[in-house]
Amino acid sequence: MILVEHLLEAPRGARGFDVLCEQLQTLCTFRNFIVFRFERGRQPTLVHTNLNFARIGEQMESYIRGLHMLDPFCRVDSDGHSGLFRLGDIAPEAFTSSEFYRRHYRFTDVIDELRYIVHLDEGMSAHLFIEREAPASPFAVTEIASFQSVLPFVTAFVRGQLRHGGNGDAGALPTTFNLPEKVRAIAPDKLTEREVEIIEMMLKGHSAKSVARLLGIEAGTVANHKRNIYAKLEIHSQAQLFDLFLRTL
Template sequence: MENKVLTLDDGRIQAVAALLESLGSDRFPTAFRQLVRSICSFDSLIATRYPANQPPVSLFHDLDDVQAAITVQFYATGPYLLDPLYLACKGGSAPGAYRLLDLAPEAFYRSQYYRAFYRSIRIGDEVGLLIREGGSDWIIVSLARGVRQTRFTEQELMQLRQIFPILSAAVLRHWGGKPETAPAGLLEDRLESFGADILSPREAEIVRLILQGHSTPSAAAYLGISEGTVKVHRHHAYAKLGIASQAELFSLATRHFVG
């Protein structure tokens, strides 16, 4: 079936008008969600600023207290460094709408990061609106669906991309601005320094890829080495770290982030 081009019917025109009228007011999140919901349904919306080399800053979320404790508060202490949406921004992706499934390594849904976050709060699919705020600063608006919902379709993604310039401009006008200062590079340095005192540079590199959700084949392809070499380095790294599983690796890395 062919994808349908987004049309600005009377309902969407009114939604755009309401969004513009809400800029700078407490009505903005509601108006923003109304416009997005005219394109696709979602169960939760989270807006987060990612200043360059600083921890993320929560701008808005509609989660309950339990979900917020995991996906906002704990997430900002370091695990965000493994988020495929954040990594896409850091890696130079163009602003736009992306399904997490299209950005994540092929083994992401078997990774400990996925188990610690997505499964615990029962997220089944996610679309990120990646909005460049300037230089290396980004704002990401996450649209998530629960595990009982269908995944976002290509048509929905295409239509979000068509209206992205409006959504992006509105987000930047309402939520854009100079973030609060924080120790520059602190958590970025912690990810880079994880295991650096006992691991070889190659072992540390492979460990970081594992944390980001790469499997042995995808890590080998990314580094341009054989799968056997990856397995050897992974085995040696686990032995040096005193762990035996990916779950233990994730737990150790998390403690390193927040320590």
């Protein structure tokens, strides 16, 4: 069981997050613990990990540069929600077939991911990644409930560590992240606003059926838009579309 007094006595900085990780691991076993800070108008910053810090920074370089815009957890955050979330509960139905999923998780054997999202100062939040890798089993309902039960303590701890600047300012480069603008930049002046919307949703892992439902159009109309998009961009697959998107980052 998590010991609150240990969190209260934890120092600021890396050792403090080590203590938090150790306490969370008393609830159940997990492999990866990664902390990112997000701030509006800036690149996300890797704050802490129980893994090799430099290696994780290299592996997540594309994520930091802009792929986080496709992250389902970031959508939840931008919608104003905070708390504990599970990837499988919030991701689009075709997410595991998306190029983002294939490439972002290509360095790992992650089979399940939970994430605490903690709102800090205005326009700033922290994400605590808690991941299991194969051959371990996905998180059980009872284990998720245990993480949920300590949400108030985790929230208070993270705010104490990271509010008002906190850790990890180095490397947080000013930049503008606007997903529609990045999509338009794939082919300036060629794509219609509807095509930009559909590309966004495809990149995020929505199926044609899901796109049609969310936009209130027929599935056949989505298919027609997709054909037009591929023709305009002179591509033949979502992998090629994703590569074009990467270039805009």
